Amino acid sequence: MAGLSVSTVSRVINNHKYVSEDKREAILKAMKELNYQPSTAARQLRGQSSQIIGIIVPRITNPFFSYLVDEIQRIAYQNDFQIMIFQSNEDKAKEASFLELLVKKQIDGIIMCAIENDQDFVESFTRYGPIILCNESFESSSIPTIILDQMNGAYMGIKYLLDKGCRKIAYCTGGLFDENGKDKSRNSGFHKAITEYGLKVNPEWIFVDQHTIDDGKQIARKISEMGEHRPDAVFTGSDEVAAGLIVEAKRLGIAIPEELSVMGFDDQPLAELTTPAITTVKQPIQELGRETVNLMLSILQSSRYEPDREKLKMTLVIRESA
């Protein structure tokens, strides 16, 4: 339409030098009139990138992840990248099918905020594009990893309960409390703190695979039935579990924090809504998202970026439940 060749048009689109000003303008004008948009498919095929970053999360309905994704997307958008969100739903096969999209070149890189498959399997995909672990990690892996100090987070929370005078501390985990499984860093923070106080783990007070408000309610019921052997505090590892626990404990007539201190984790919006409001360990979600996506962008643009680990500190938010 501008009476020029495709190559000149391409040069204009890609901001090449050596295009005379008048022709550039003629082309831009024609593009506007035709409402022309270059086909991403063709550009991809030609060896360019898709300008899409994939993010794997367990579930987007978990506020921790929706806020994380929110921040990642905000920054990606500023850098002309789209985000594709995948929910692994703790399903190995589903996660694998997302990693395959890297092979298909549908996405340029993957940020994994959840890991279902084992290390070797995941690492085998790194040759198709960058993979970054976000708030998850493998034992000594070459995969770039941005991680919060979960061990210290748990340690801080437990230490606070101990300093307050609690000695019978129950502990909830989203994992299975095994040596090398999920949440192992938090587990060791827990161990470290109680060991410092010369205490031992009471297996009756360990609750595994805890995630939801309903899980929290269940715990309240179990604790209520323990009679003499009740703990005097619960580290829940999740504001949602803490919230459910508080609501149900109140219904059962357990006074919080007098009879039972409850410590959350994350500092989600709901933490200030319960009565009593939840004392919790705040994770710096925005900073986590920012460092992760900046690292990804730098890899994709083959520049350097040194994550600022200083910003990734957990903090204690003291409210009423402990």
Add this chain to the structure above:
Amino acid sequence: MAGLSVSTVSRVINNHKYVSEDKREAILKAMKELNYQPSTAARQLRGQSSQIIGIIVPRITNPFFSYLVDEIQRIAYQNDFQIMIFQSNEDKAKEASFLELLVKKQIDGIIMCAIENDQDFVESFTRYGPIILCNESFESSSIPTIILDQMNGAYMGIKYLLDKGCRKIAYCTGGLFDENGKDKSRNSGFHKAITEYGLKVNPEWIFVDQHTIDDGKQIARKISEMGEHRPDAVFTGSDEVAAGLIVEAKRLGIAIPEELSVMGFDDQPLAELTTPAITTVKQPIQELGRETVNLMLSILQSSRYEPDREKLKMTLVIRESA
């Protein structure tokens, strides 16, 4: 590698008939060994679809939308579609840039759960691919629309407050309470209910542009300062606003529901966590997501699908705050 031509390979990938069993197996074997994955870019370029559906939401951190997206993605995944989530952040230009992806053929269709630009502009994109409005609508548009009966939802909520004996009902809206703007259906449900009781709108008790927990707290403070002219009930239009309102009202010594009834909207998980727990209007989010994505899938696969409007009814969830 299998010693066969590309076309035969293509036929195997696309499950064509007329491929002998032995060659098919040879090809599948080679594909496995090479860890081969067809390039989506090339397939797209060849005129196929991208197998991606875009969803525009205001913010993914709003639980209403994260649950909606969760359901849509679940069903899309079952049908071999990926989801690309866009956050418009109530930004016209951002929304426009997402609609352009339809032109670039990066996505096959768009589900709009938020509308920032005007009708003509949005409709101009329908020639590039299907657009469906989800829980939003234009006045008499040809764009397929799946919508909940917001008018009835608001009516139910207000009616309940009136039946309980409240006569001084404050009303919050996420929009601006104008005739044709956002949330106009809810506004008319409100009008309908109070008119039936022979009441009038008190402009002092109308709160516009209310969305967050903090907004709710502000309302509590304003109401507290009204002295004699306090309302005896608030229809918040959002569980988050209701939650903030309840927390702050309690701090200010306003008894809920005795002095002030509070009605939420959505039935989000947090609705049962506050004290008192929130009485609210439940939106059938899963059904909404399901009908919407099924309609989209049917359009993309050029089959027919008749949305089941029966399932899209709002219900009242009575707890303690009203």
Add this chain to the structure above:
DNA sequence: GTGAAAGCGCTAACAC
């Protein structure tokens, strides 16, 4: 400065 032409990986029409 600009244009012609090759080729990215795939599918489908056509030939055999």
Add this chain to the structure above:
DNA sequence: GTGTTAGCGCTTTCAC
């Protein structure tokens, strides 16, 4: 049943 080939829209040499 299988192979050959054109062409999707773009970028990038290579000529001029």
